[in-house]
Amino acid sequence: MQFKKSTLTQHLSKKITGFVLGLTGFCLPLVFTFSGLSFAGHLALGIFLMAAVFWMFETIPIYSTSMLVIFLQVLLLSQQGLMFSGASLPVTQPLQTGENQWLIPPEALDENTVYIAEGEKKSRSLEVKVLEVSDMARVETSQLSSDTQIVSEARHRLVRYEPLGYADFFGTLASPIIILFLGGFILARASVKYNLDKNLTNVLLKPFGQKPMLIVLGLMMVTAVLSAFMSNTATTAMMMTVAIPIALQVSKEDKFRIVLALCIPIAANIGGMATPIGTPPNAIVIANLQQQGIHIAFGSWVALMLPLAVGLLLLAWFTMRILYPPTAKRFTMSLKSSFEKGPRAVILYVVFGLTVLLWFTEAQHGVPSSMVAFLPIMALTVTSVLKQDDIRALPWEVLWLVAGGISLGLSMENTGLAMWLVSSINWEMLPQLMLLLVFGVVALMLSNFLSNTVTATLIVPLAISMGTSGIGGEGFNLVITSLVVGSACNMAMLLPISTPPNAIAMSTGYIKTIDMVKVGIVIGLVGIVCALVLSMLYWPIIL
């Protein structure tokens, strides 16, 4: 009891610390002014800091932090919100004093930039040569005329920020990538309901026979394939029911139990990388690229990530083979598959097959994967394969979490916050490969302690702005950098808290944290190197 009480106080003090830190983070940019950051950027920074702290400390559930983020964005950053609904740019006209020489109010000058008003809430910047500043500022430029409206206050909140409508923030919840995930969730739910996942497992495991390490390879391959389409958590739980009867055939001390419990979460984490719908960090990557007008087809994603996933699976398998060589010769497994044959089950099989086929053939028919994803959403509900209860049981909070992440990314780009954050570090010393390495390692480390999705939310917009701002230098590829960050998020599996599949494996009691750390370190470090190699040699060929 004493022990439980102390953990309870610890838990509480962690919440309070998070709450205080989060609020401080929110207020910081409101109190201090950072040069080079727009007014809206300050607001976005406040939201970013608070969200980051709340996500890290789990002061409130991570999906509710997302909801808070969207609320604050609508309230503070939208066109219709408190800060911007009544605001319009104060304007004045410059006074000509000579050829290409103009007098303007000194407040209209931001170092050597003036802003030309192009509407009530829209302005563009113009670099001028400052000649002298006293009561009025005298500047030289050939770009002004006497009827040009210039912004009279360079520090006005609308300067360098064009507020988005509130619907844009709300709209993230129905963005194409969310619909793609919803399609995936629907297919997964129906598969669980009609035991498609279990039956497929039994069929797919058969060819792997009875030798211990082959069984492990089979478990890993099947887990990876399923988790590429289903949630990593549900896949792990299902595969554990297959692994437990095998584990019970060896003594409690046999190290083969470690392998059995460890191989499944590892494969589930890795398998999630393979398709866009495999795991939520992929959604963050795709959504952030989409905002830059870069579309990644379902099939291209698989082509990009599959080699990495397969490589890591084999790596994990070899590592475990060396660390925990099996003693038993063979195992018996009962792999009876009994596919349901009712009309609804058959509809599910057809819809599932058709959806996956359409996803992989986007290059041929050109229909985006998110549109295809609406096929199962429609077909499986119209035919009552899934009913009201099933729809209610979908993991909606995951969609909220991702939507909040996408929405935050929107403001980080739009307010110039992301660019300001990355430009505060001097990157020029670093070659391209080192940049990727830095981003990958930071994402990997964070992701071991935070939710993978949250890590992607915090890091991917920064990586993207490296490219869009030009800070990343010549040849900086947005897609490749985002992919490195995204895969690094999914490679974090050092600790039981790193991912839900790890927590499930740990709870079996077959493994100790040190076992997870050993294999996790190998996967994390070699994984980052593999991703970098692919980013240099293979990904550029596909893109």
Add this chain to the structure above:
Amino acid sequence: MAEIYIICVEDEPQVLDVIIRDLSALEEVFPIEVAHSADEARVLIREIREDGNHIGLALCDHVMPGDKGVDLMIEMQQDAFTEKTRKVLLTGQAGLEETIEAINNARLNRYIAKPWTPEQLVKVAVDELTTYVIEQEKDLLQYMGVLDQARLQEAIRNKGYI
């Protein structure tokens, strides 16, 4: 965090000792409390409720001085606090009529006839507690070590999250 208790109601101290010994593997996660009569059991249930804890499993003898086991179970079934508690009758002397009453009015979950083997008792306790935590608890991982892993994993698969 609230604890989930196992309570055993049995008037013979030797039998009670055997039950506790048989279930000792579960005690680390599910604290076991004993009562020697229905009246003692009522006091015990009240204490557990006042401490903010729950009762996951009640193992109850039938023939005891004072109120009978079946009466206690019916009472528990009618009280919202113990309605979800898994109820096991552990007896050699309950007649047909009383047994029927227990099933109909106390929603008895299991009937164990004396004498039982330790394996039997543990299996029943594990099965019933697994059902209880799947129905009542959010975080199932903490029970993997002592309860039915396969069923808990299956429950997580169905929920899709942990």
